Amino acid sequence: MLRKDLRRGFLSIVAGLLLWEILARLLLENELLIPPPSSVVRSFWKLASTGQLNRHFAATVLEFTYGFAAACVVGIALGYLMGMYKWFDEWMDPWIATLYSIPIITVVPLIIIWFGLGMLSKVIVVFKITAVEIILNTAAGIKTIDPVWLEVSKSLRLSRWETTYKIRLPAALPYIVTGMRLGVGRALLGVIIAELLASNAGLGYLLRDASETWDSPKLFVTVVLLAAMGIVSFTLIKKGEQKLAPWRETAEW
């Protein structure tokens, strides 16, 4: 017996897909505008069996992983320093704030000019987006630590290093994870945009290819794949958030 909200959700999805199929088949009869789910599935099989899908998918995931990992390391380190040292925070602030307030995608053309059409430019895009989020959130987490905890640490005569990894970093962890979560969503968008603008592999490339050749079923396959990727990464992050900071409630969405 499923929970009521899950049952309704499932019902809603099934009804929506059915409506889409009927609408596409009976009313529009135009594969170009709205291909029915069945031809989207067929197109998916074709792409998957020729190995194309695998190649593009792997490219995007790889670019994403490299950029994200680098951003975590650099972001936490810089954020920690900004949270700890006021002068460093003041020197960094104007530049981080500038990077943050510029819509990422407007700098993508520039990054492509600088780092080329290959994988590196996409890794940089992911890195830039995620790092800014993690830096800001880590710094906020370090700054807003409850002074009582630091007094606890002092009263127990913990060393500086112990204070860092037993008190400060765990205290900032929920913030850091929030930064990562915000970064994932935006970075996914960023990497797709970069691929769309200039590349020869990746889901963004597939998207452009499909829309330029007016291959609607393929276009929809890509859209559905991107949706799935978004949902999967979001769920993973949420699970990870619960694992890393179980003492905190996670966002409902």
Added chain:
Amino acid sequence: MLELYKKNSPAIHKLLSIMCGLAVWHVLATVIVADSSFLVSPLAVAAKSYEMLFQTAELYPHLLASSSIFFYGYLLSIAAGVPLGFLMALSPAVRDYVHPWMTTLYTTPRIAFAPVLLLWLGIGAGAKVAIVFLGCVFPILINSYYGMRVVNREFVELARSFRLTRLALFWKILLPASVPFILSGLRLALGRGLTGVAIAEWFGATEGLGYLIFFAGQTLNVPVLFVGVTAFALLGILGFEILRKVEEIATPWRKKLQT
């Protein structure tokens, strides 16, 4: 002198940081890279901005086009997102049926919808506004929903203890309690909306800041590229400042809380 420094040291540090950064950028561009199709100095960007603003005035149509697309998309998002968010908060059935579609649309990278929307709505203003709308509507919707869901339980009991009508409960308790949440939704939506404008204008547009940047990127016109990016950043900052003012006016009781 030392006194003055101590008083304003954060501002001084920031100013120094900006000046040093600009100097490094200038040296990097003119001496080390010295290739204007790769990097140009901040002075060149300033000169180009001046030219495009006051001499050729070619920036204005782009600014106008981008702003109006943004404006319509943003307003539509508020008009649709706030009521739907409230409805979802007040009716579990609506929430359960809408939720899976919303999660799907929200977590999908928006760029994926751009070609589809263009396919359906053509390369007119409609598709562009729709792309901006898709970017803005979810943070607004989710925050409206959430704001109304987390209203202090005692406030609702308070309304019931005074035998307020359901309508009064909505207007006097639930709505004002969700205003700060809606405002933070609006703030989130601002950045996403601007990104939406840029995405929308990359696909078959002939004007707008997004088009300007895209075209400059294709033709390796780095100075114009920088002007476009700067203009976008300034639009964003302007938007945030306006929202801050709105927040001050709409929620005067929070003013002292923040300082």
Added chain:
Amino acid sequence: MAIPILELRNLGREVAGRGAEPFVIFNGINLTVRDGEFVSIVGPSGCGKTTLLRVINGLLSPSAGQIFVDGKEQNGADGELLMGFVFQGAALLPWRTSLNNVLLGLEGRKKNTPDAQAIARKYLDLVGLSGFEQHYPHELSGGMQQRVNLARALAVDPKILLMDEPFASLDAQTRSFMQLELLRIWSQTRKTVIFVTHMISEAILLSDRVVVLSHRPGRIRSEFPVPLPRPRDMEIKSDRRFVELENTVWKLIEEEVKAAGGFAKL
């Protein structure tokens, strides 16, 4: 005998439990309150005293029994406004000034509209907050917030005032001052009050009668009239009768707690 202002007949409330058995919070509560009486309800943690107060007001519905006010049976929160509720956490709306918070219950009640402002000011004055009408809740101290909370409940001129541990979150000193203030305000308004608290001395100091609830499921374990003259002040706490009553009530509650499995289970 005159009709009592409040009468509870066999009142009970239960909610769905973990298993098939419902979870009984309290049951079989019979209580009669005279007009103008100050009754305190005390009991061990988790005896359902706060829930009882919410059921009396109609915020929660009873699963058994009836509530009569002035001889008329009450049916939930849709009924007439006869009771004022003073919340534990003050529950002041942060977007409203003190005055507007007090006005909340008066708004939309036609009989009061012309001079609602004057009424609100009068009650703010009564609780000692004239001059703070335009202050927002966050600009007020905890004690002041509770004063506004009280003024808001009084302003609708309820027949009965229900107070849910209103001083629980205040520091000990402020709490004592607020108890004295409540004594003063009560002597001026002579409202019927049902006051829930876990602090025995507070209950005795304020009330005409102290009702002791048992551990879950909550029932009325005992009732004690308070044999102390009014007006009262803090010195009365050293009165022999005060101390004796406090000891008696404490022993009862201690027994209840032991029966429930000891202090550590609280």
